[in-house]
Amino acid sequence: MDHDQTPGGVAFVRDDHAQFFYTIPDGWHRVTEETGGSGPTSAIASTDADDPDEQRKASVLAGVMRDLPGGSDDLAQAALFLARGWAQLSDSKANAVYSEETSRSFTIDGHPAATASLRADFPESDSGSLYLRMTIVEVVETYFSYLAGTAHPEAVDLRAAIDGVHQDLIVVMGS
Helix, strand or coil, X not given: CEEEECCCCCXXXXXXXXXXXXXCCCCCXXXXXXXXXXXXXXXXXXXXXXXXXXXXXXXXXXXEECCCHHHXXXXXXXHHHHHHHHHHHCCCCCCCEEEEEEEEEEEECCEEEEEEEEEEECCCCCCCEEEEEEEEEEEEXXXXXXXXXXXXXXXXXXXXXXXXXXXXXXXXCCC
């Protein structure tokens, strides 16, 4: 994974595994491999791990998948299924109640893609709300990459930053 800046000063991540370029919002930082754990191939975050404002944080992660989740071959359904699963993982002890669910298919740089977003609330816990946006791209046939963004608690500025990263996503691998 690389972190770079355009001549115009826009910071971005180049993820060679996911085959994505994605922007880093102002004030956010790249999560290094040492702090990122295993699973995703790159990540950015709005806070540091030792940030005292742990109650307000957002992150975006990229990664790859061999198969679409949920047994579906429909990208929009798979993106929504994956978004629900990731949201539930944020508080696995409480059942998530989903609202504002949307999903749609489109193309990015000529590649089939879909995005889904939702708000998850956890009424049986003090977890609060969570905003999650998931984008899945078929980079080449049967090679899928994803971009997942979460904001906890769901906040307008964090949500806008995540949506901006997803809207500016570039696929760098040719078909």
